[in-house]
Amino acid sequence: MFDYNFHWRPVMKNLPDLLEAALLTLQVAVLAMILGIVIGLGLALIRLHMRGPLRWLASCWVELARNTPALFQLFFFGFGLGAFGLHLSPYMIVLTGLTFNCAGYLAENFRGGFQAVPDTQLRASRSLGMTAWQAYTRIVIPQVLRIVYHPITNQMVWAVLMSSLGMLVGFRELSGETQFFASRTFRIFEYFAVTAVIYYVIVKIILLGSRLLASRLFRY
Amino acid sequence: MIQIRDLHKYFGTLHVLKGIDLDVDKGEVLSVIGASGSGKSTLLYCINGLEPIQQGSVEVDGTDVHAKGTDINKLRQQLGMVFQQWNSFPHLTALENVALAPKIVKGKSKAEAREIAAQQLKHVGLGEKLDVYPSALSGGQQQRLAIARALAMEPEYMLFDEATSALDPELVGEVLETMRMLAEEGMTMICVTHEMGFARDVSDRVAFFHQGVMEEIGPPAQIFGDAQSEHTRKFLANVR
16 A cells, blocks of 8 residues: 655755755845844834834734734735735745744734833833943843743744745745755655755754853853 | 922822922931831932922932933932842842943943952952852842942942842841941931831931821931821831
């Protein structure tokens, strides 16, 4: 009943192409995370400290990013904007989609982080004569960063894995490339099995690096 | 000298301080007692400008704390504050906790700031704990760390906001001992406290607050022995 013959040779032949595509995956995920952290921090601060339309917009962003499928978000930046005549390259579709999604999730992490640092820390800092800026940069934000560090790591992993949705908008990152070769050779299982291993290794490296960095950054 | 004139403070519609007049001289130790919600802690926050006021004035050595042009960050260097929840900075070692403000606020060199910090920590009996993070210190030790942190700015005045209220009973003594030591060294201190023993033995004067009003102020012997106000007598009868 099980008469499938594995053929790994074509996959191995394309391994360099797959690894190159993996680099593209990593690149788009890292860029999306950097942008996501900056925007997410901004969204969190707006939601915590501002009123009016800007706060409403920030809330909409967070709600949409968190409460709709990531795939739909990519489709919006691809086909949705395309319908209005704004055509992004596959790379840009994935980058904007991932950034939109990551920023939304990270905004909530940052918001929780800021709320978890007691106001009294700020008061104590100010009572020593620190300016508000000094109190934030020296006392509050270092504590927030520790609180959001592991959620940020999770989000980084999620960004790498989520970038695989790129293949559905024609982006030849790791999954797109795999799909391309698999459909040419019909060795679908072999290709995706090898690609799964590559994803696994990437994620493991991220987690290990993150743990190493954490042990150096947070000694308290 | 700290001069408070007709100080009124509201939280929204809640009238917390109802016209306080108070002078605290250099070298004086003033204890402020009274029930929770009587406005004692708020008074301290108004003195170092952590809370805005709605009417009246607070002057520290002739500088109006709440005037628009006042450099509040500079003024606060004269006013060390110790909080009920000690508020040590968890991400910094004991030494860094104390050295940070002298370095970034007063512009001391790193070496100088660390030296000041080490000295102050020794002063409060934490000379062995320089490189320890606050999480490894007891409540009493963290409170003494907070005192050292405030002292490192070389303030003229120290404000204590119920410095022992959040401590386990067996840790109260060491903090009171440190406060007593400061008083003996001639530090000007305003201590909001529930420690009647400390108020009686260490203070030059004791002020009793009741519902936002300073009901009575005088030497400990008078407040504890011969209180004029009915409210003071009732309060003291209850805490004893």
